[in-house]
Amino acid sequence: MSKSITLDQPDERNLLDRMAQGTIGKPRNRLEGPDKVSGVATYAAEFPASNAANGVLVTATISKGEVVSIDEGSVMDMPGVLAVISDQRMIARPAQGGAGEAPVQQVRQVDYWGQPVAVVVAESFEQARDAARRLKITYNADDAGELVLNPEDAKVWEEAPDTETVQQGALPQAMAEAAHAIDATYTTEGHNSAPMEPHAALAEWDGTKLTVHASLQMLNYNIDELADSLGLDAENVHLLSPYVGGGFGSKLGISPDVAAASVAAMQLGRPVRVVLSRQQVFHSVIRRTETTQRLRLAADSDGRLQGFGHEAKVTNLPEEEFAEPVTQASAFLYPGQDRVLKVEMARIHRMTAGSVRAPGEAVGMQALEAAMDELAEKSGIGPVELRLRNIPERHPSDDIPYSSRRLAECLKAGAEAFGWDDDDRRPAQRREGEWWIGTGMATAARIHNIAKAEASVTLMEDGTAVVATDMTDIGTGTYTVLGQIAGEMLGLDPADVLVRLGDSNLATGPGSGGSWGASSSGSAVQIACEAIREELCDMLGCKDEDLTLKDGFAIHSNRRQSLPELLNGRNIEKLGKLEPGDTEDDFSQASYGAFFTEVAVNAHTGETRVRRMSGAFGIGRVLNEKTAKSQCMGGMVWCIGSALTESMMFDRRDGHLVNHDLAEYHVPVNRDVPHLNVIMVEERDPAASPLQAKGVGELGICGGAGAICNAIYNACGVRLRSFPMTPDKLIAELPDI
Amino acid sequence: MKLAINGTTQGFEGDPRTSLLDFLRRDCGLTGTKKGCDHGQCGACTVLVNGQRINSCLTLAVMHEDDEITTIEGLGTPQDMHPLQAAFVDHDGYQCGYCTPGQICSAKAMLDEAQAGWPSAVTGDLTAEAELTPEEIRERMSGNLCRCGAYSNIVDAITQVKEDAR
Numbered sequence: 064m065s066k067s068i069t070l071d072q073p074d075e076r077n078l079l080d081r082m083a084q085g086t087i088g089k090p091r092n093r094l095e096g097p098d099k100v101s102g103v104a105t106y107a108a109e110f111p112a113s114n115a116a117n118g119v120l121v122t123a124t125i126s127k128g129e130v131v132s133i134d135e136g137s138v139m140d141m142p143g144v145l146a147v148i149s150d151q152r153m154i155a156r157p158a159q160g161g162a163g164e165a166p167v168q169q170v171r172q173v174d175y176w177g178q179p180v181a182v183v184v185a186e187s188f189e190q191a192r193d194a195a196r197r198l199k200i201t202y203n204a205d206d207a208g209e210l211v212l213n214p215e216d217a218k219v220w221e222e223a224p225d226t227e228t229v230q231q232g233a234l235p236q237a238m239a240e241a242a243h244a245i246d247a248t249y250t251t252e253g254h255n256s257a258p259m260e261p262h263a264a265l266a267e268w269d270g271t272k273l274t275v276h277a278s279l280q281m282l283n284y285n286i287d288e289l290a291d292s293l294g295l296d297a298e299n300v301h302l303l304s305p306y307v308g309g310g311f312g313s314k315l316g317i318s319p320d321v322a323a324a325s326v327a328a329m330q331l332g333r334p335v336r337v338v339l340s341r342q343q344v345f346h347s348v349i350r351r352t353e354t355t356q357r358l359r360l361a362a363d364s365d366g367r368l369q370g371f372g373h374e375a376k377v378t379n380l381p382e383e384e385f386a387e388p389v390t391q392a393s394a395f396l397y398p399g400q401d402r403v404l405k406v407e408m409a410r411i412h413r414m415t416a417g418s419v420r421a422p423g424e425a426v427g428m429q430a431l432e433a434a435m436d437e438l439a440e441k442s443g444i445g446p447v448e449l450r451l452r453n454i455p456e457r458h459p460s461d462d463i464p465y466s467s468r469r470l471a472e473c474l475k476a477g478a479e480a481f482g483w484d485d486d487d488r489r490p491a492q493r494r495e496g497e498w499w500i501g502t503g504m505a506t507a508a509r510i511h512n513i514a515k516a517e518a519s520v521t522l523m524e525d526g527t528a529v530v531a532t533d534m535t536d537i538g539t540g541t542y543t544v545l546g547q548i549a550g551e552m553l554g555l556d557p558a559d560v561l562v563r564l565g566d567s568n569l570a571t572g573p574g575s576g577g578s579w580g581a582s583s584s585g586s587a588v589q590i591a592c593e594a595i596r597e598e599l600c601d602m603l604g605c606k607d608e609d610l611t612l613k614d615g616f617a618i619h620s621n622r623r624q625s626l627p628e629l630l631n632g633r634n635i636e637k638l639g640k641l642e643p644g645d646t647e648d649d650f651s652q653a654s655y656g657a658f659f660t661e662v663a664v665n666a667h668t669g670e671t672r673v674r675r676m677s678g679a680f681g682i683g684r685v686l687n688e689k690t691a692k693s694q695c696m697g698g699m700v701w702c703i704g705s706a707l708t709e710s711m712m713f714d715r716r717d718g719h720l721v722n723h724d725l726a727e728y729h730v731p732v733n734r735d736v737p738h739l740n741v742i743m744v745e746e747r748d749p750a751a752s753p754l755q756a757k758g759v760g761e762l763g764i765c766g767g768a769g770a771i772c773n774a775i776y777n778a779c780g781v782r783l784r785s786f787p788m789t790p791d792k793l794i795a796e797l798p799d800i
Numbered sequence: 801m802k803l804a805i806n807g808t809t810q811g812f813e814g815d816p817r818t819s820l821l822d823f824l825r826r827d828c829g830l831t832g833t834k835k836g837c838d839h840g841q842c843g844a845c846t847v848l849v850n851g852q853r854i855n856s857c858l859t860l861a862v863m864h865e866d867d868e869i870t871t872i873e874g875l876g877t878p879q880d881m882h883p884l885q886a887a888f889v890d891h892d893g894y895q896c897g898y899c900t901p902g903q904i905c906s907a908k909a910m911l912d913e914a915q916a917g918w919p920s921a922v923t924g925d926l927t928a929e930a931e932l933t934p935e936e937i938r939e940r941m942s943g944n945l946c947r948c949g950a951y952s953n954i955v956d957a958i959t960q961v962k963e964d965a966r
């Protein structure tokens with residue numbers, strides 16, 4: 064029934080390249096595409112439920128303290144209002160990615176502005192919204208002395224729980240002796256995931272079993288988070304997320320809407336829908352922490368790094384374990400035996416800090432790559448050449464080899480496609496009218512992980528196949544790539560593979576997070592297909608090497624038989640299981656790439672426009688060239704936001720988020736983004752997964768903002784060490800023209 | 801009161817606070833039109849009212865007596881896609897798909913606006929015929945946010961439809 068592989072050794076078999084269907088890697092259109100463009104694809108809030116009531120969350124207007132009273136009488140007489148609920152089973156914070164248990168639940172104990180404190184339920188959304196606005200709540204605000212709202216006011220900095228501190232050799236000495244040294248401090252501001260679909264849940268309770276349509280990335284963990292919050296058995300919770308309108312980390316764990324809708328449905332005995340407002344997406348879910356990062360680079364006269372330091376400061380709420388792992392790529396990307404890596408965290412009262420797309424590298428790489436540009440300038444070595452000279456043989460701290468790494472190829476391919484000039488890097492040399500023009504580049508790097516995954520594949524008697532797993536497709540292309548993997552292995556057009564996702568009753572996968580989804584769940588699909596092939600071989604009395612499956616036919620020893628004929632009325636169902644193994648520890652595994660960009664900086668206003676951007680990426684096997692490129696493009700758009708506009712702004716007096724909507728928190732719009740040129744560098748990584756594929760969903764955001772920062776310097780000679788590089792910061796420094 | 805939605809007459813008797821967006825999504829079951837912000841900041845709710853694009857979250861259903869509303873469901877179906885819908889699929893002009901119906905409705909009206917000679921903020925010569933360069937398309941589509949970052953492909957998709965229509 065099932066087949067299992069533990070990745071203790073690199074999987075050198077390269078099964079997919081031995082197959083005959085020729086669909087893997089091809090730029091196929093998404094299988095679910097027609098449903099999405101026609102408005103037929105159904106997202107969480109959109110499932111029909113007769114008699115559904117609607118809940119609207121009420122959120123705290125203080126940053127710390129307690130709810131003294133909630134005056135239900137202030138709204139219960141309003142038309143349609145059914146209930147005001149402020150229940151200990153609700154959640155005060157979202158669950159962190161992969162938590163698998165309830166987050167902090169005391170909704171009446173306020174720890175941040177915007178924390179959910181109650182939900183108002185009414186017949187209609189309009190009634191609930193109105194009542195939620197009028198609900199009278201009395202708070203006892205705790206603003207005495209101790210309350211720390213801003214990172215700069217924090218006095219206590221603790222070592223981050225999950226990031227390994229590295230203290231190797233003597234960095235100060237290496238800095239003192241270096242031919243070229245950079246000691247620079249960069250800052251980044253808080254970011255919001257801002258998926259276009261606000262978090263939403265529709266809960267139904269039948270007295271025993273809870274069914275929730277929700278917008279979630281990792282159902283396997285979410286089940287336990289919700290069950291634990293509600294005091295239910297996990298078997299009695301059923302989650303459905305067939306379509307997720309973007310997640311970017313903010314839907315890794317259950318969000319307050321999920322618990323509130325569930326509690327309300329259980330209390331009222333009828334379906335309840337709760338959808339977060341856009342403002343609540345900003346102030347009640349997660350933020351990416353702001354960071355302060357000190358980078359120390361000590362190079363010899365050839366530009367080779369002898370010393371390397373990356374120390375970061377981040378924040379989170381009290382009791383949260385998550386600390387942005389800012390130095391994650393710094394641990395393996397560049398050499399330097401004298402080495403310091405450290406992340407420190409302070410507790411402040413802003414909303415929960417958690418995973419926003421590529422936690423760690425997204426902000427760590429942009430600062431590091433900006434500092435590398437400073438080193439390139441100081442040493443007089445071209446930025447690409449400097450990076451080529453600093454590709455370590457072995458992991459600088461763990462002394463293990465790298466799995467496949469195409470960094471040099473990406474640097475060269477990207478430079479060539481862009482038309483990069485590595486020699487003349489003098490700043491402020493080119494002007495077109497009122498615009499300074501410049502170019503910049505950066506390396507991309509993001510760790511690779513896989514996780515335990517199961518997937519079921521059924522070869523149907525009619526010669527089609529069904530893939531089923533609780534894995535999600537959050538825009539990443541999961542439906543399509545799983546269809547292509549099964550199609551390749553079983554000799555079917557992916558159009559003949561039905562892929563079922565986003566249902567917690569299906570085989571358990573890790574979900575979409577940390578770029579691990581496709582390589583984990585995709586490997587499980589491949590393994591299930593191997594088991595099906597084994598059974599077909601038994602039926603035919605042949606070896607797997609001698610079996611060709613193509614276009615719905617089984618071919619061996621010059622015989623060609625259609626699958627329906629061969630199956631003769633039976634289905635073959637197999638469960639594939641992947642377990643991570645020793646390759647995790649035996650190799651340093653990551654996806655790599657390089658960004659190249661050209662910007663124009665307005666000499667009068669300080670406005671920066673990105674005019675060109677290219678990226679070359681090595682992600683192991685490409686499962687679908689079209690969707691993989693789209694993932695990279697999406698990441699590059701985030702780089703533009705992170706470099707130029709995105710910044711959560713808090714009122715320093717009371718801790719409330721000032722720009723809590725899409726008019727004030729500026730994600731890039733169409734006109735901010737030039738044509739993006741993405742190059743996929745051919746690669747197979749046997750240590751990474753049985754598919755020989757690595758993660759792609761986050762790589763495109765890891766470093767590109769640094770390339771833009773470097774291009775701004777090259778354009779106008781202003782080296783800002785403060786992201787985002789908004790006109791107000793630039794204008795003060797601009798040279799006269 | 802009555803209004804026509806995708807060619808079918810619909811009555812509206814509901815709560816006067818109901819936005820056109822919520823009326824479509826809830827009362828008409830037309831959930832193809834998306835709610836991204838409810839404040840006119842994202843474009844996910846774009847529909848056509850008498851052929852012109854509008855943020856349906858910024859208008860009340862009661863304000864549309866006798867208007868003709870076209871939603872994404874009225875443009876095409878999975879089996880019979882509008883050329884814009886097909887081009888978005890071919891060019892991967894989306895990822896999660898949540899902004900997509902709004903993008904496509906917006907693009908439909910935008911092409912018509914350009915056809916009618918409407919200039920935009922980046923049009924150099926206001927008296928010349930509007931030429932839909934990529935820069936023009938980017939400017940004219942900037943009311944539709946896409947957090948997945950599919951913009952480059954969206955411009956390619958629209959450009960292809962524009963060229964095929966020649």
Ligand code: FES
Pocket residue numbers: 834835836837838839840841842843844845846855856857858
């Ligand atoms: S939902 Fe109408 S513009 Fe965002």
Ligand code: FES
Pocket residue numbers: 259308309538893894895896897898899900945946947948949950
């Ligand atoms: S496709 Fe996800 S927001 Fe545009």
